[in-house]
Structures are given as C-alpha cells and as structure tokens.
Amino acid sequence: MAVQLFFNGLVTGLLIALPALALTLIFGVLKFANFAVGSMVTLGAYAAWVANVRLGLPLSASAAIAAVTVAAAGVASDQLVFERLRERGSISLLVASMGVSLIIENVCRFAFGNASRGFDVAPSRPIRWQGIRINQEQITTAAVVLVCLVLVDALLRFSPLGRAMRAVADNASLAAVRGVERRTVARLTWALVGALLGVAGVLSGLDRAIDPLIGWNYQIPIFAAAILGGLGSPLGAIAGALVIGVAEEMSALVIPTNYRQVVSFAVILALLLFRANGLFGAKAARR
Amino acid sequence: MIAYLITITILVCVAALVGLALNLQWGLAGLVNFGVVGFVAIGAYAAALLAPEIGWLPAMAVSAALSAAFSAGLALLAIRLEENYLAIVTIGFGEVVRLVILNEPWLTNGALGIADIPRPFAALGDAVGGDAVFLVFAVALVALAFVTLEGMARSPFGRALRAIRDDATVTSALGKNVFALRVRAFAVGGAVMGIAGALHAYYLTYIDPGQFTPIVTAYAFMAVIAGGRGSNVGLLVGAGSIMALLEGTRFLKDFITVIDGVQLSALRLGLIGVGIVLLLILRPQGLAPEPRRRTSDVLPDRTTRS
Amino acid sequence: MTDSFVVNRRAVVAGLGALPLATAFGRPALAQGAADVPLGMVLPFSGATGSYGPAMKQAADLVVAKVNGAGGILGGRKVKLFIEDSETSATASVAASKKLLEVNKVELVGGFWGSPEALAAKPVILAANKVQMLSCAANAVTEGDTKGLIYRLQAKSSQWGPAGAKVMEKIGAKKVTVLAQQNPFIVAMVEPFKAEMAKIGGQVMDVVMYNPDQASYRAEVEKAFGPEPDAVFVLPLLTDMVSIAKEIFRGGFTSKVVSLGTGADAEGKFLQAVGPEVAEGIYHLQPSPPIDSPSYARFVKEMGAPEGTVFLFAGNAWDQVCITVLAMEHAKTQEAAVWTKSVREVCNPPGEKVDDVVKALKMIRDGKKINFNGAGCTCDFDEKGDSINRSFYVQLIKGGKNTPVGVVS
Incomplete structure (x- = not known):
C-alpha cells in the first residue's frame, strides 16, 4: 500500500506541477502571487469540455483549445487589470488577482452551472505492474506534464523570450534600459502561463470531475508547491509539486485522511520557519 | 421590512467589526491576513461553547482573548515573512481552523454545528423587540471598536505602524521594534475578529463549519478596499455598501426572471470580483480615503520592498 | 448621534410593537381581497451543494403554475412563490429567510436542502410563527421545540x-468499510449504520472520513478499498462521488459499492457525468418516492426528465407547495399558525387517497376528508413533523441504467 500511495503521490504531484510552474513564472517576472491560478485551471477544464463534449473534438485538440483560451484570458486579464496596477506594488496585484479569480470562476458557473461534468473519454482499468496499479490517465498525465516541462525549460533557456523573461525577473528597470520591453514580456509570460494552466485544467478534469471549484480545490497545494520550491524558481516549483503530492498521499498512512489537507500547510509553515527561502530560490523574510 | 433591515444591519455590524480589524492589520500596519475567517471562527466557537457555562459577556471576552492569542501566536511565527508568503501562511491557517472544527466533534460537534446558542437580550421581549435591542448592542460594539481603533491609529502606536507600512527599514533604523509592533497589531486585530465571531454566533444562535469559508475573508478585503486602506470611516462605508450590494441583488430576481438561480448567484459573486478590480484600478484610495498624508502619497507603494 | 439614535430606536420599537396589532386587524380584510398568497423557499444555487437547487426550483415553479392555472386557492387567489439562494451557507440562509418573512410576507419558508441552513433559519422562522418545511436530514432540526410548525419531507439521517x-x-x-464525507447529513448516518450492521452480524472494519x-x-x-472488504458504504454528495467512482474504477477494486442517491444518482446527473462503464455495479438507495403511481410518472414527465428518473429532492419541493396550499384551503386561511394544524388533516390517513393537487383542492372544497400522497413521499407526518412510513428504494446501475433492486424499510 505504501508503494501505491507513493506512486499515487507522484501523479498528484505532476497534476499540480504545471499550475505551480505557472504561479512561479508569474511571480518571477511580475513579482506577485497570482491567486487566479486555480480559476484559470477551471477555465481550462471547461474550455476543453466544450470542445470535447459539445463540439465532439478529440481530447488532444480540446486541450489545445483550452491552452489557447486560457492564454487569451491571461493576456486579457493582464491588459485589463494587472498592467494598470503594476506600479501599485505586489499586494494590490495580489488582491486584484483574488478579484479576477472570483470573476473567472463565476463566469464558468454562469455558463455551465454547478453540475459535475466529465470528458467524453472511455475510462480504462489499471495496468498492474510489480503490485502497483497504474492507469491510462496517469500515463497520459505524466507524459503531457513532462513534455510541457521540457518545452518550458527549452523556452526559458534558449529562446529570446526566455532570456527577456529572465532579464525582467532579475531587474525590470535594468532590462528596460537594455531595450527589453516589460509590457511585451509580461504579455508573453501571461500567454505561456495561460497555456500551461489550460493544459493543467484538462489533466485535472481527466483526473476528477469538472465543476466550478475544480481549480480552487488545488489552490493550497499549488501554492505550497511553488513556495516549497522557492517562489520564482521553475525547477523548484516542479520539485515542490512532487514533494507535496507524495507528502499528501503518503500522509494517509500516519494521520486520519480528513486531516490530509493540512499537510500542504504544515509543509509550507515548517519550511518557511526553518529555511526561509524554500528549497531553491528567493528569500521569504522581509529583512 | 424593518425586521429584515435590522437583520441586515446586524450582519453589517459583524462585517464592519471584521473589516475594522483587518483595516488595522492590513490597512494601517501593511500586514496581509488572508486567514481572517479562521480568527472569526475561533471567536464564534469560543463564544458558543462558553456562553452557556459562564454567561455571554464573559464568553465574549474569552473569544476576544483566545482569538488574540492565536493571532499573536501566528504572528510570532510568520510575521517576519514577506507578504506573499504571509498571505499563503494565513490562508492556510484559516483552512486548518476550518478542518479542525469540522473534524473534532468532541469539541465543536463537527459538521453538525452548535445549535441553541443563548442569545443575549432574548429574555427582553419577542423576536422583533429582542432583535432591536441586539442591534443597539451590535452598533455599540462597532462604535466601541471604531473609537478604540481610531484612537489607536492616532496614537504613537498607530503612527509607528503607519511608518512601518510605508517604510519598515527606515522605521527600524529610527529605533522602533518593528517585530513587536507588528505582532501587537496582529493580536489586536485578532481580538476584534474574535468579538465579531462571538457576535455572529450570538445573533445566529447556530454555527457550523460551513459558515466560515474564505468568502468571509474576501468580503472583509472588499470592505477595506472599498473604504480605502487605513481609513476607519471608509471601512464603515465600505462594509455597508457591500452588504447593500449583496442584499440588493436579492430583490433583483423578484423582478427579473430570465436568469436562473445558479446564474444569479454567479452574477452576485462575479460582481464582487468586478467590484474589487474596478475599485483597485479606478479608486485605489477608496470611497473615504485615509485623511493624512503619508509617504506613499508622494512615492509609489514601497511596502513590497524589503 | 447618540441622542438621535435613541429617538430612532424608540420610534422603531414603538412601530414594531404596533405591528402585530395592525396585522391582526388587517388580516381578515386582506383575506377577503384577491391579493396573492406569498410562499417562500430557500434553495441552494451556489456553493458546494449548488447542483441540487435548480431541479427543486423547477418543480416548485411547475406546481405553483398548476395550482394558479386551476384557479388558485382560497377563493380564487393566486399563489406567488419567492425563491432565495441559500449559497450553501447558514448565514446567507438567515438573511434570505428574513427577507422572505419580512419583505415578501411569506407564510411558508420551504426548500432547505442543507441541514445547517435549516438549523440556522429555524429560530427566525419559528419566531415569526410561520411554517418551515425541510428537505434535509439532520435529526437536530426537528428536535427541541418546533411549535408544531416544522415539517420534514425527507428521511432523517438516523433512518x-x-x-x-x-x-x-x-x-x-x-465485512464492510465506510467512506464518508464529513457533513451534517452524512455523519449522523454512520453510527446508526454501525449499530444495525452489528445487529445483523456484520463487521465495520474501518470508517474513512x-x-x-x-x-x-x-x-x-485506497484506504477504504485497499483491505478488500465485501462492500464499501460510500456516503457522498454528487461532485465527490463522480471523482470517487472514477478512482474506484481506475483502481480496479473489486469490493461492491453501496452508495446514496444523493451522490450516485442525483436525478440522473451522476450517470451523465461518469458514463455507464464507471457507474456499472454501483448500488444506491434513497427514500422512495411513490415510483409506481401514475401521478409520479406524470411528475417526471412534467419535469422533462426521462421515464423512470427517481427524483429525490425535486419531489420534496413539489410536495411542500402542495401540502401548503391544501392545508390553507382546508383551514380557509393563509395564516401559517392556523393552517399548520390542518397539515396532518389533509396528509395523514384516514381519508380518500389523492395525489393530484388540483383534484385534492377540489375535494377539500367539497368537504371530503383526504389523504394526500406526494411526488416525493406519502406525506404522512408524526407529531414532531418528521415524515413516517419511510421506505428506501434500492437501485443497481447496470448497463448505463438504474435498475430497481427492491425496497428496504
């Protein structure tokens, strides 16, 4: 059972890896904690649901549509909201992202109601390997997440956008002096983050039921993962996600399952207390 | 209609107390607290459990003390964190409180909640008369909290907090104990939230974990933003106008029948989001802004720098 | 400020003191006029239980239209229904109930899918001397002093x-395990379940909340199914059941699954969400509506649902309106404190059985003693207002369809 739980934990971790990565990228480039990640995951799940169930497209095409939809939503929210508040400091942005989160979640609720929905995908029984049960969705999830991570890593390392993002992340004003336009970088970052969240929405919808709170329910694990990895560090976010996933699932062995949700919080608190800058990345204390 | 307005006004009073507390922590001292609901819940449960044993007024005092103690404890652990981290730690705290009251039935009666909480002044008359007296009490509490917090804001303590919010490094260099001041601000805010929780429990006479969800926190932030960070007068205006907006939409659907119930509720909550965003963009100083000049009026918001 | 406030308060209190008098004198005059009879419901449209509200609203609206279409009640007066969102929140439900009572002057505050909402609104409604009707299960709601004003159309948790x-x-x-959501409707079931299992010689190995x-x-x-019990008693609501069922299927577990209609049926929404394969082999039970009666079939048809749909809560909302108008007609008044005494008169045996509300209204006008049977239950109440003679309808999901297994009571 412990091995199974460990394996399940890795899968849960992969599910929160993409949103955690998205959160950390926004934080790195735009310097605020985006509380709208969860609602953007929800938006992605619904966008894919419309494409898959209403329009009858295959899930892969639906995932692409979800990625584009959420990317567009991300860019729009930057243009309409976050850009106008950029000089107001991170706390205004953070509270505004709460507002954006409420808006997106309720747009979904308005359009689709509260009922649970699922993709039009045939479910499958698990493959048994070495006493562990592995199922099709888990393999799909792992493959998709890994591909996304490799792509994002390549993008950050080798593309001009990646260089620009890193420049802005390091020092926005210096980057501006050197001709990197912050607004463009911000827009492109939002597009990238939106695409990641859209895909994450599809994977979450595959894993569980789609409802207006699907993304919100992942919110604390996502934050825990990103903080654990040191906000702003992409690699850290992924490592953090895996640790959180495994910790949450394995905790069932030692504590009652109804306290499982406390695990993320306990990890954050312990980490911030004893190592104030996460596993990788930036300093968390004020001074 | 009058009795309905009394109910709404009492709920506004609860919201106003929570808002005043958050306004001290976040508005004045710059400490973000996304776990507001946890402190309100602690106050409510303390009051509900103790009121039958020791009377409602002492129970309310215990609520305040307990909530303050938890606030101080959390602040001692986490107040030195940069605000994005403080935000998530406090949100996590709120969740933990909710999980504990949900899963420890020996103490809190778990998901079933606590019913038949004695209501102060219930003996004075019928429901309506009792409500009116309760309203006076609630308004008096808000007035007391307002006067106390406003006094605090004008005191050297308040000035120090404002200085910390605007530039902690300079304030620290001037010899103020930033850490201690912040912990104190957090604790005082916690006490007021505890009182708000007790008032909520006494008015509803029934509490359960479902009443203490993050939406309570969202409303409190909305009230502070609407009123203007740091302004207690603004807070009262903000808390009142949000409740007016929320309850006003109830009447909307008695006349408009084209959208169904789910859509209406989505519309209401979505409007809260739109309200937060629009106020931040269009009127960052709030409806009734903090009166005094401060460094951030001249300089951009510097609280994020460390 | 203080002075003017005191004056205001006095004026308010004085005004309020006069209010009951005014209404006491005003009522008879009002009753002779053709004013609408206002009823209210508090239903969930948002929050965790938001998926249950719409069907209940639909049913209540339908039956109101039906009654009004047939000439209304109390000598041609129309019923007007006001519906508020409970937001799955006790606090919001109190505000909603107050609004219904004080602004819309309703005689009935019905709906109440969730127990916390009902418990919080109970003192408010009782203080106003109006009737509260429930579709929720927690035992506590009908405990204590109900002033004879509370009726529960749903089975209690302990049943x-x-x-x-x-x-x-x-x-x-x-050998069974329990996998249960921590909520007031469900937690109250666990202990009675364990006790009954012990009585029939079974063993509850684990309770996973x-x-x-x-x-x-x-x-x-993993924890509930891992030890491979004979069956798992899964106690969910809809959203979590969809996720759990997927998990069970993908986990390849072999234990039988016994669940509740709230989660594993939800008026057909469960099957829609997970598809036939995942749902295959799940047993579920719910308090049975009068499945075989023609009136129930009519109700399902009017709701626009596929034949054989077992409505769990929509029928309750339907019945709440029916019972209210029948009791009003019987008592010849809209005054809640009066017609509440007529509820058992029109609902409980003896009397001629009738399930069509329009026909029932006519029979009451003709002075017949009736025994109303509803779309959600037989609508018979004990002195606490709990519905009696509850039997549970058990179904098995097979080939993408709910198939009846039997009735337990």
Whole structure:
C-alpha cells in the first residue's frame, strides 16, 4: 500500500506541477502571487469540455483549445487589470488577482452551472505492474506534464523570450534600459502561463470531475508547491509539486485522511520557519 | 421590512467589526491576513461553547482573548515573512481552523454545528423587540471598536505602524521594534475578529463549519478596499455598501426572471470580483480615503520592498 | 448621534410593537381581497451543494403554475412563490429567510436542502410563527421545540444508516468499510449504520472520513478499498462521488459499492457525468418516492426528465407547495399558525387517497376528508413533523441504467 500511495503521490504531484510552474513564472517576472491560478485551471477544464463534449473534438485538440483560451484570458486579464496596477506594488496585484479569480470562476458557473461534468473519454482499468496499479490517465498525465516541462525549460533557456523573461525577473528597470520591453514580456509570460494552466485544467478534469471549484480545490497545494520550491524558481516549483503530492498521499498512512489537507500547510509553515527561502530560490523574510 | 433591515444591519455590524480589524492589520500596519475567517471562527466557537457555562459577556471576552492569542501566536511565527508568503501562511491557517472544527466533534460537534446558542437580550421581549435591542448592542460594539481603533491609529502606536507600512527599514533604523509592533497589531486585530465571531454566533444562535469559508475573508478585503486602506470611516462605508450590494441583488430576481438561480448567484459573486478590480484600478484610495498624508502619497507603494 | 439614535430606536420599537396589532386587524380584510398568497423557499444555487437547487426550483415553479392555472386557492387567489439562494451557507440562509418573512410576507419558508441552513433559519422562522418545511436530514432540526410548525419531507439521517445496513445484508456483504464525507447529513448516518450492521452480524472494519472540496480522493479510496472488504458504504454528495467512482474504477477494486442517491444518482446527473462503464455495479438507495403511481410518472414527465428518473429532492419541493396550499384551503386561511394544524388533516390517513393537487383542492372544497400522497413521499407526518412510513428504494446501475433492486424499510 505504501508503494501505491507513493506512486499515487507522484501523479498528484505532476497534476499540480504545471499550475505551480505557472504561479512561479508569474511571480518571477511580475513579482506577485497570482491567486487566479486555480480559476484559470477551471477555465481550462471547461474550455476543453466544450470542445470535447459539445463540439465532439478529440481530447488532444480540446486541450489545445483550452491552452489557447486560457492564454487569451491571461493576456486579457493582464491588459485589463494587472498592467494598470503594476506600479501599485505586489499586494494590490495580489488582491486584484483574488478579484479576477472570483470573476473567472463565476463566469464558468454562469455558463455551465454547478453540475459535475466529465470528458467524453472511455475510462480504462489499471495496468498492474510489480503490485502497483497504474492507469491510462496517469500515463497520459505524466507524459503531457513532462513534455510541457521540457518545452518550458527549452523556452526559458534558449529562446529570446526566455532570456527577456529572465532579464525582467532579475531587474525590470535594468532590462528596460537594455531595450527589453516589460509590457511585451509580461504579455508573453501571461500567454505561456495561460497555456500551461489550460493544459493543467484538462489533466485535472481527466483526473476528477469538472465543476466550478475544480481549480480552487488545488489552490493550497499549488501554492505550497511553488513556495516549497522557492517562489520564482521553475525547477523548484516542479520539485515542490512532487514533494507535496507524495507528502499528501503518503500522509494517509500516519494521520486520519480528513486531516490530509493540512499537510500542504504544515509543509509550507515548517519550511518557511526553518529555511526561509524554500528549497531553491528567493528569500521569504522581509529583512 | 424593518425586521429584515435590522437583520441586515446586524450582519453589517459583524462585517464592519471584521473589516475594522483587518483595516488595522492590513490597512494601517501593511500586514496581509488572508486567514481572517479562521480568527472569526475561533471567536464564534469560543463564544458558543462558553456562553452557556459562564454567561455571554464573559464568553465574549474569552473569544476576544483566545482569538488574540492565536493571532499573536501566528504572528510570532510568520510575521517576519514577506507578504506573499504571509498571505499563503494565513490562508492556510484559516483552512486548518476550518478542518479542525469540522473534524473534532468532541469539541465543536463537527459538521453538525452548535445549535441553541443563548442569545443575549432574548429574555427582553419577542423576536422583533429582542432583535432591536441586539442591534443597539451590535452598533455599540462597532462604535466601541471604531473609537478604540481610531484612537489607536492616532496614537504613537498607530503612527509607528503607519511608518512601518510605508517604510519598515527606515522605521527600524529610527529605533522602533518593528517585530513587536507588528505582532501587537496582529493580536489586536485578532481580538476584534474574535468579538465579531462571538457576535455572529450570538445573533445566529447556530454555527457550523460551513459558515466560515474564505468568502468571509474576501468580503472583509472588499470592505477595506472599498473604504480605502487605513481609513476607519471608509471601512464603515465600505462594509455597508457591500452588504447593500449583496442584499440588493436579492430583490433583483423578484423582478427579473430570465436568469436562473445558479446564474444569479454567479452574477452576485462575479460582481464582487468586478467590484474589487474596478475599485483597485479606478479608486485605489477608496470611497473615504485615509485623511493624512503619508509617504506613499508622494512615492509609489514601497511596502513590497524589503 | 447618540441622542438621535435613541429617538430612532424608540420610534422603531414603538412601530414594531404596533405591528402585530395592525396585522391582526388587517388580516381578515386582506383575506377577503384577491391579493396573492406569498410562499417562500430557500434553495441552494451556489456553493458546494449548488447542483441540487435548480431541479427543486423547477418543480416548485411547475406546481405553483398548476395550482394558479386551476384557479388558485382560497377563493380564487393566486399563489406567488419567492425563491432565495441559500449559497450553501447558514448565514446567507438567515438573511434570505428574513427577507422572505419580512419583505415578501411569506407564510411558508420551504426548500432547505442543507441541514445547517435549516438549523440556522429555524429560530427566525419559528419566531415569526410561520411554517418551515425541510428537505434535509439532520435529526437536530426537528428536535427541541418546533411549535408544531416544522415539517420534514425527507428521511432523517438516523433512518438512512440502518437502511444502508439492510442493503448490505441483502447483497451478502459481511465485512464492510465506510467512506464518508464529513457533513451534517452524512455523519449522523454512520453510527446508526454501525449499530444495525452489528445487529445483523456484520463487521465495520474501518470508517474513512474526507472533507468536502478536496482536490483528490485517491488516498481515501485506497484506504477504504485497499483491505478488500465485501462492500464499501460510500456516503457522498454528487461532485465527490463522480471523482470517487472514477478512482474506484481506475483502481480496479473489486469490493461492491453501496452508495446514496444523493451522490450516485442525483436525478440522473451522476450517470451523465461518469458514463455507464464507471457507474456499472454501483448500488444506491434513497427514500422512495411513490415510483409506481401514475401521478409520479406524470411528475417526471412534467419535469422533462426521462421515464423512470427517481427524483429525490425535486419531489420534496413539489410536495411542500402542495401540502401548503391544501392545508390553507382546508383551514380557509393563509395564516401559517392556523393552517399548520390542518397539515396532518389533509396528509395523514384516514381519508380518500389523492395525489393530484388540483383534484385534492377540489375535494377539500367539497368537504371530503383526504389523504394526500406526494411526488416525493406519502406525506404522512408524526407529531414532531418528521415524515413516517419511510421506505428506501434500492437501485443497481447496470448497463448505463438504474435498475430497481427492491425496497428496504
């Protein structure tokens, strides 16, 4: 059972890896904690649901549509909201992202109601390997997440956008002096983050039921993962996600399952207390 | 209609107390607290459990003390964190409180909640008369909290907090104990939230974990933003106008029948989001802004720098 | 400020003191006029239980239209229904109930899918001397002083639990585990279930609780199904059941699944969400509506649902309106404190059985003693207002369809 739980934990971790990565990228480039990640995951799940169930497209095409939809939503929210508040400091942005989160979640609720929905995908029984049960969705999830991570890593390392993002992340004003336009970088970052969240929405919808709170329910694990990895560090976010996933699932062995949700919080608190800058990345204390 | 307005006004009073507390922590001292609901819940449960044993007024005092103690404890652990981290730690705290009251039935009666909480002044008359007296009490509490917090804001303590919010490094260099001041601000805010929780429990006479969800926190932030960070007068205006907006939409659907119930509720909550965003963009100083000049009026918001 | 406030308060209190007098004198005059008869409901449209509200609203609107279409009640007066969102929140439900009572002047505050909402609104409604009707299960609502104003159209939690154990007996499950959501409707079932299991010689190996709104239920499913019990008593609401059922299927677990209609049926929404394969082999039980009666078939048709749909809550909302108008007609007044005494007169035996509300109204006008049977239950109440003679309808999902297994009581 412990091995199974460990394996399940890795899968849960992969599910929160993409949103955690998205959160950390926004934080790195735009310097605020985006509380709208969860609602953007929800938006992605619904966008894919419309494409898959209403329009009858295959899930892969639906995932692409979800990625584009959420990317567009991300860019729009930057243009309409976050850009106008950029000089107001991170706390205004953070509270505004709460507002954006409420808006997106309720747009979904308005359009689709509260009922649970699922993709039009045939479910499958698990493959048994070495006493562990592995199922099709888990393999799909792992493959998709890994591909996304490799792509994002390549993008950050080798593309001009990646260089620009890193420049802005390091020092926005210096980057501006050197001709990197912050607004463009911000827009492109939002597009990238939106695409990641859209895909994450599809994977979450595959894993569980789609409802207006699907993304919100992942919110604390996502934050825990990103903080654990040191906000702003992409690699850290992924490592953090895996640790959180495994910790949450394995905790069932030692504590009652109804306290499982406390695990993320306990990890954050312990980490911030004893190592104030996460596993990788930036300093968390004020001074 | 009058009795309905009394109910709404009492709920506004609860919201106003929570808002005043958050306004001290976040508005004045710059400490973000996304776990507001946890402190309100602690106050409510303390009051509900103790009121039958020791009377409602002492129970309310215990609520305040307990909530303050938890606030101080959390602040001692986490107040030195940069605000994005403080935000998530406090949100996590709120969740933990909710999980504990949900899963420890020996103490809190778990998901079933606590019913038949004695209501102060219930003996004075019928429901309506009792409500009116309760309203006076609630308004008096808000007035007391307002006067106390406003006094605090004008005191050297308040000035120090404002200085910390605007530039902690300079304030620290001037010899103020930033850490201690912040912990104190957090604790005082916690006490007021505890009182708000007790008032909520006494008015509803029934509490359960479902009443203490993050939406309570969202409303409190909305009230502070609407009123203007740091302004207690603004807070009262903000808390009142949000409740007016929320309850006003109830009447909307008695006349408009084209959208169904789910859509209406989505519309209401979505409007809260739109309200937060629009106020931040269009009127960052709030409806009734903090009166005094401060460094951030001249300089951009510097609280994020460390 | 203080001075003017005191004056205001006095004026308010004085005004309020005069209010009951005014209404006491005003009522008879009002009753002779053709003013609408206002009824209210508090239903969930948002929050964790938001998926249950729409069907209840639809049913209530339908029956109101039906009654009004047939000429209304109390000598041609129309029924007007006001519906508020409970937001799955006790606080919001209190504000909603107050609004209904004080602004819309309703005689009935019905709906109440969730127990916390009902418990919080109960003192408010009783203080106003109006009737509260429930579709929720927690025992506590009808405990204590109900002033004879509360009626529950749903089975109590303590009735659901033993019914589950009887299903276990029926399918031959001895060793079982429980996988249950932490909510007031469900937690009250666990102990009665365990007691009944012990009585029939079974064994409850483990009780795994989880919280509403979790991101995943993998660990919980693993814990409940891992020890390979004969069956697992899964006590969910709809959203979590969809996730849990997927998890069970993908986990390849072999234990039988016995669940509740709230989660594993939800008026057909469960099957829609998970598809036939995942749902295959799940047993579920719910308090049975009068499945075989023609009036129930009519109700399903009017709701626009496929034939054979078992409505669990929509029928309750329908019946709440029916009972109210019948009792009003019987008492010849809209005054809640008066017509509440007529509820058992029109609902309980003896009397001529009738299930069509329009026909029933006519029979009452003709002075006949009736025994109303509703779309959700037989609508017979004990002195606490709990519905009696509750039997549970057990179904098995087979080939993408709910198939009847039997009735336990």
